Amino acid sequence: MAASSPLLRSSRAKSRDPAGRSRGPWFSPSLEIVSRLRSTRTVWGLGFALFASATAAQTPAVPPTMQWLYGSGEAGATSIQAYHAFRDYVLAAARHRPRDSVVLAEGSTLAAPRFVRCGRRPLAVVLDVDETALQNLGYEYDDATHPGRPYDQERWNAWERSGANQVLPIPGAVTALGAIRRAGVTVIFNSNRLAANAATNEAALNGAGLGPARHGSTLWLQGDAPGGSAKDPRRAAISRRFCVVAMAGDQLGDFTDLFNARGLSVPERRRLATSGAVADLWGNGWFVLSNPVYGTGLRGTIDDIFPADRRWPADQGGH
Ligand SMILES: [Mg+2]
Secondary structure, eight states: OOTTSHHHHHHHSOOOOHHHHOOOOOOOOOHHHHHTOOOHHHHHHHHHHHHHHHHHHHSOOOOHHHIIIIIOHHHHHHHHHHHHHHHHHHHHHHHSOOSEEEEEOTTOOSSSOOEEEOTTOOEEEEEOOBTTTEEOHHHHHHHHTSTTOOOOHHHHHHHHHHOTTSOEEOTTHHHHHHHHHHTTOEEEEEEEEEGGGHHHHHHHHHHTTOOOOOBTTTEEEETSSSSTTOSHHHHHHHHTTOEEEEEEESSGGGTOGGGGOTTOOHHHHHHHHHSHHHHTTBTTTEEEOOOOSSSTTSOOOHHHHSOGGGSOOGGGTOO
8 A cells, every 4th residue: 555545644654763763873083093093004094984984874774664674584584475375365266266255345344244245257356556566665765764754745656656666576476476367367456556647656566577557457546436545445346347356465454444444543453453253364365464664553552552461560570
């Protein structure tokens, strides 16, 4: 999901770890050391060290969330793992055609989910784009090197228009989508990138080897259906033409907008995602990719996150 939903706009204004803003210590040799320098070579050496140290000091630290998502083997393995499961699930669905889609029927609730009937419609999968299929490396580099800068929708829009070559596919995606297409299942992207930037958004996906993505058929963007950043209207439109056998995303709104209901508390949202019939969907029609860098999951107070009865008591060693 691109950052253009109101909820994601605020969540893309990433809460940085304070360490992410630190610029590290400046190199400060004492005058005594300098006075003892004898040779020109030593002076040049010290000058280079000063230059290198100052240059390093001006380079912001990479936020730990970006180190993990874009740099770590752990994140690469995690996304390959998700795409292996996604591919295997879809290939099995293609062999044993399901009665129901994995798209919630209109009027459904999370407590008692009901699904769109498939009828005889052709099979498809629906994926989000950003940080589900594409890594937005150029945009995130720009963010990483400007710590503390607030999210700016216009800067994101400019990225959609000009950043098609500074992306990479999420590990595992290209291979999995190829196998899914070869099984006769249509791959459809549903993104909150803007329809006004359809050509460059197509180019980003196709250039990364994730296509074919064609606006109006296999690429749905914000503006293609009513509802603004809400994805349910686009999922409903896709479901009128296809039986959607699996969905993938990095935000819960990539599966149903019910997770983005106004006023939903962090603990309640977590409970809805992890209990009852919805809990059974993860890895079983709904496949989620990890994204600690931005999004709807990055909120919550101490009381939201840590249950009162699960804190380490002070009289037993906690502080
Ligand atoms: Mg996304």
